[in-house]
Amino acid sequence: MMGPLIQLVVAQPLVGRCPPEASWRSSHFLGPQGGNEQMELGTLLIEALIVHEVPARVVRGGSPPPQLSDIECPLDDELRNFFAARMKETLASKGVDVAFADGATSPLPDLVTGLLLTTTETPEDVLRDRFVEASRRMAQHLYETQTGQNSTGLLTAVRGQIDGHRCFGILKLQKEEGARFQLQTIKGHQTFTLERIKQLMLTDSTRVFKASLFTLAQPGSETPVGLVSDEQRSHFSRREVADFFLGAFLGCRPATDPDTTTKDVFYATEDFINTGVTESGKKANYQLALLSEMNSQLGQFDPVRFAAQHFEIGDRQPYLRNLREQGLPDHTFDKDTTRIEGRIQQMRLEFEEGLKITGGRDAWEANVHVTEENGRAVARVEGQIRRVG
């Protein structure tokens, strides 16, 4: 037998709860547009790259040593554009703003910063030698620090320009089973030939598994900023593996505190739903989706994907613009819900008339339906009344 059905018809409701304005402004963000905006990926140009093979470590010894190239790989425009496109693709959609961590044991921060601070007057051959040497040390470091859980891959270091300024990238490339990475000798130097790289990248479907890109925060600055994308980092499970590339290898940390960013984006999204969305049913659905996303097992939050999956098309770009205008990231960031843990368990609907409906997400989804009729919100609540008072 069906329980009571309560239907409320009231003015536009507010969903969730907006904190006081002052409490959700963060000073941690890189700039008013977020780090990804500062790094205009569309302007990325690859000038040179070098590839080293880093085999998987066998726990009980006997691992083959890494095969390190002595010189940069020959490049043509096709491969240059290919690598630029793959880096833009992965970093634009999954790149997280990072900074070098204080006290990192990895040599990467010093190596990358040293390369970025090389003056523009530095002769090309000197820059090339420094780049080759730095990349070899990076590959050796990767080999020494990775565990048996890390698979064989190609460590590729790239140098180029972004927004007309020097940049460096480090990629880990991975191929399906059966890949063979062999160095060739050209005029006494070991490297991968252009043909071999093309075969690996264009025909053998080697994929960019992890990517990073670093440049200086602004011309004249000595502070590098970076973007890192790592498919493994989107999952909380086995975090020690997930954080290997970012922390142990690159010596980086997220540029902003994930718990603060998550809290700020959560409240900004809630605020957008309350003030930027007018239709009552949409408000409730969007808020439910936000709670669901915050409670999911995904280790990262991507506002673009979130908007595309849950918002109607006309609300998506205004939402992202709203985040940007508030100095919040409109692209992927590490999610940490510690500071909103209690808040994201409950769905709340608050009406101008003083009525409130509150409930757990699951109960809400199963029993509450919000629509709009003649400009008024209609909330249909279905269930068994436990008590009145």
Place this chain on the structure above:
Amino acid sequence: MWVDIPELEQSFKRDQERYVRLAKVAKELLSEATRKTGIRCEVSSRAKDLESFVKKAFRKQYADPMRQIRDRAGVRIIVTYEHQVALVAKLIREIFEVVAEEDKHETLSADKLGYLGHHLDVQLLPGSTQGAQELEGLPCEIQVHTKLQNVWAEVSHELIYKARPSPPKMIERRILRLQTFVELFDEEVTRARKEILALPGKDAARLLENLDQHFYRFAGRDYDSELSLQILSTLGTLFDQEELDRIDQIIDVFITIHAERLQLLYEAHRNLQEPVELLLFQPEALLVFERLEHDPFILEEEWAKHYPPNLLEQLAIMWGKPYQTVG
């Protein structure tokens, strides 16, 4: 007094290498400048050879042919539309020092025979071209013609000079009619083009008209205009009427903001042997980039109704924007 031909030959040879270089440098400057301003045209150059130089000096009975012959280095620019002649002339005034200028439309009276077009005697601006200091001060003649004016220049030269000194009235009248036809043709083509673009339902053509000049500036190559019109008819629906009314401004602002980025993008892909990205070298790519900045979600949804999503994805990746296939 006749010129001393052996001496003239000696003088000519002493300078010839500089004039060959000047013709080449002037052509490069003009090709670059017209491309950067989006004026589609053909630019050619030549240095006068010894034989035609000596014959001209002899025919004209110049006292000082080395100074009086101003077209030892010559550049010809051929544009499609008459209004572009003035645009190119303006550009020439900006990048050269103009010593003399003649617009044949203004100087040739209605009952006089002659060829049409715009001529400018120029010199390199001091310090304007790296490594070309020794060419500064040398004269170079630049002719700017429409396509039909160019044909008329060739044909009229034959007709007019052969008919001189005093062609029968009947023949002179027929040549004048032809000359008038050339002027009428260019004017009518320009007018018809303008009127067609103003017709209702020509949004795609108007978009292409605007995008073409920007595209040419960055890409410097031709494209499939039928494909452009097809895709632009879809992209045009992404703008409301208020935006369409000021579409030129919207595109100009976008291009101004992103000029450097577009330059880099096209330079990186210009020399590729294979057209990996099908739409990059189509003018509508510029409007796709503009919409990616404005609202990629609406663009993606509309695009997917008409064209393969991967074509848009390629452009989005090149532009450095995340591409969503969900929603």
